[in-house]
Structure formats: structure tokens, C-alpha cells
Amino acid sequence: WSSIYTFQCRRMKAFRHGRVIFAGDAAHQVSPFGARGANSGMQDADNLGWKLGMVIRGEAPDRLLDSYHEERAHGADENILNSTRATDFITPKSKISHVFRNAVLELAERYEFARPLVNSGRLSVPCSYDGLSLTGEDALPGGPARSRPGTPCPDAPLGNGFLLKGLGGGFTILTVDAEAPETVTEDGVTARRRAVSAADDPSGALALRYLGEAEGAVYLIRPDQHVVARWSGYDESALRAALRRACGKE
Known part of the structure; x- marks a missing residue:
């Protein structure tokens, strides 16, 4: 048995359909x-899990779940773009693309500048949610x-461990050589402080x-370890506003 495998990149128009x-x-x-x-499947689950938990517990409005589609469709589009570029490099779709691909391969053997242009499927990296509705200042x-x-x-390394392992599974106020309260609770949602110093690394x-x-x-x-907002020092009103925004309340 044999067949021809066809590369495909596509996504649903909407990732949320009511309760599905x-x-x-x-x-x-x-x-x-x-x-x-x-990787994107794991990131979908990471993104959805904390939001669904907050809505079920009554800590966030139902509209927070709409941000799942907003953010993860953005991530899917980024993956589709990069995957399509790799596919086009491996199997060029036009004569000029074929010429470009072959030129890159020939040059890469001898010249360092051409090697980053070789695209055989660069590894996935998490996407950023710049400018999206839950992202703050x-x-x-x-x-x-x-x-x-x-x-x-x-x-980043911290003593005998690493930073991310100590962030926990909720909202975190990460202070780096700065002061802040140990906890801040806004509308039933609590963010806990994790204090570190550059001297620890x-x-x-x-x-x-x-x-x-x-x-x-x-x-x-x-909770999924994406940055909501950041400041040069603790600003209570700004932090509370960012926390509300990250919970879909603004």
C-alpha cells in the first residue's frame, strides 16, 4: 500500500462554540x-485550564472563556505561518521559490550568513499575546x-533551582529587587508574591x-506563566487593574 501525503495547515474559525x-x-x-x-495542543490546555477553573469557581465572568479563542487562534495562526514557510522551503511551489531554495542550500555549505535561511522546520516556541485583551501595560x-x-x-537559574518552578499555579506578583505586599486580593482573586533578587543568580x-x-x-x-503587566515599582491601583483585566473583568 502506498499513497501521497499532502501537507495541510488549517484551523477552525472559532475555538469556542458556547459550552463546547x-x-x-x-x-x-x-x-x-x-x-x-x-506543543500548541499543550499550550491550548495550559491556556484553557486556569480560565475554565476560574469561571467554574465563580471567580471570573463567562466571557473570560472567549479570550481562549482570541489567544490560541493567534497562536495557531503563528504556527500555521511558520509551518507553511517550512513546507514551501522543503517543497517549493514556484520556479522562483525553487531557485531561491537551491541557492540558499548551496551558499549555506560555505557561508555562515546563509545558514539561518535554511528552513527545514524550525522548532516551536510559545507565542506572545501582545496587544490582546488580557494583556496589560x-x-x-x-x-x-x-x-x-x-x-x-x-x-532563569536561582541558587540551586530555577525561577519558573517557584511561580506556582495561580496569579503571581514577581518582584525582582523591589517591594510589594505578600498577597493582593481583588474581587475574590488573590495574587501571591514571589520575591527574588538579581544577586540570587x-x-x-x-x-x-x-x-x-x-x-x-x-x-x-x-497562572499559565504569561506576563500580564510590569512596572518599575509597586503600584497598587495599577496592579489591581491589571489583575481585573487578566480575569476578564475589564
């Missing part, structure tokens, strides 16, 4: 390059772009990834 919610391959399909199908002048609001938190990765040019920083982090 689609995730993983049921919601989107990508070509098998870069483990995008498996960036009030950290000189803060690193890789930890801006909407991005997944980058990990001799490698400098924590400061590079969370401080940049700033001397201290306060981050509000979602």
Missing part, C-alpha cells in the same frame, strides 16, 4: 515540522523585550531577562 471548546488537533492542523501540533522603562507583557516568562541571566536597564521590577504573572 475545541483544542489541539481538533481546533487546528499544521504540517509536522517543528513539533508545532503537539508595560511600565518598566528599559525592560527586556523578551519579558514584556504578553510573553511567556523566560526561565551569579550568571546574570535573571537580571538580563527581567531587569534590563532597570534597577528593580514588579511583574504580574498569569
Whole structure:
């Protein structure tokens, strides 16, 4: 038995249909390059789980579930774009694309500048939710772009462990060489503080990834470890507003 395999990239128009919610391959399909199908399925579950839990417990309005489609359709579109680019490189769809692909392969053998142009299925990375409805303000002048609001938190070594393992499964107020209350409760939802210092990481990765040019920083982090908002110091009213926004209440 033999057949021709056809690469396909597509997604549902909407991931939520009332009380029925689609995730993983049921919601989107990508070509098998870069483990995008498996990774995005896990990210769907990570995104949906805390939101569904909050709605069931009465901590957030039902409309919070609409943000699941908003964010994960955005992630699916990003995966489809990158997977399609890899597919087009492997199997060019036009004469000029074929010429370009072959030129890249020939140049990459001898010249370093051409090697990043080789696209055989670059590995999946978590997408960022820049500018989407649950993402708050960036009030950290000189803060690193890789930890801006909407991005997944980058990990960093801390003593004998790592930062992400200590963030917990709820909303977290991450303070890096800054002060803040141990807990903040807004409309029934509590965010707990995780205090760290750049001095805890001799490698400098924590400061590079969370401080940049700033001397201290306060981050509000979602249960799925995406950054909601960040500030150069603790601002109670701003943090409470960001927490409400992240729960779909604004």
C-alpha cells in the first residue's frame, strides 16, 4: 500500500462554540515540522485550564472563556505561518521559490550568513499575546523585550533551582529587587508574591531577562506563566487593574 501525503495547515474559525471548546488537533492542523501540533495542543490546555477553573469557581465572568479563542487562534495562526514557510522551503511551489531554495542550500555549505535561511522546520516556541485583551501595560522603562507583557516568562537559574518552578499555579506578583505586599486580593482573586533578587543568580541571566536597564521590577504573572503587566515599582491601583483585566473583568 502506498499513497501521497499532502501537507495541510488549517484551523477552525472559532475555538469556542458556547459550552463546547475545541483544542489541539481538533481546533487546528499544521504540517509536522517543528513539533508545532503537539506543543500548541499543550499550550491550548495550559491556556484553557486556569480560565475554565476560574469561571467554574465563580471567580471570573463567562466571557473570560472567549479570550481562549482570541489567544490560541493567534497562536495557531503563528504556527500555521511558520509551518507553511517550512513546507514551501522543503517543497517549493514556484520556479522562483525553487531557485531561491537551491541557492540558499548551496551558499549555506560555505557561508555562515546563509545558514539561518535554511528552513527545514524550525522548532516551536510559545507565542506572545501582545496587544490582546488580557494583556496589560508595560511600565518598566528599559525592560527586556523578551519579558514584556504578553510573553511567556523566560526561565532563569536561582541558587540551586530555577525561577519558573517557584511561580506556582495561580496569579503571581514577581518582584525582582523591589517591594510589594505578600498577597493582593481583588474581587475574590488573590495574587501571591514571589520575591527574588538579581544577586540570587551569579550568571546574570535573571537580571538580563527581567531587569534590563532597570534597577528593580514588579511583574504580574498569569497562572499559565504569561506576563500580564510590569512596572518599575509597586503600584497598587495599577496592579489591581491589571489583575481585573487578566480575569476578564475589564
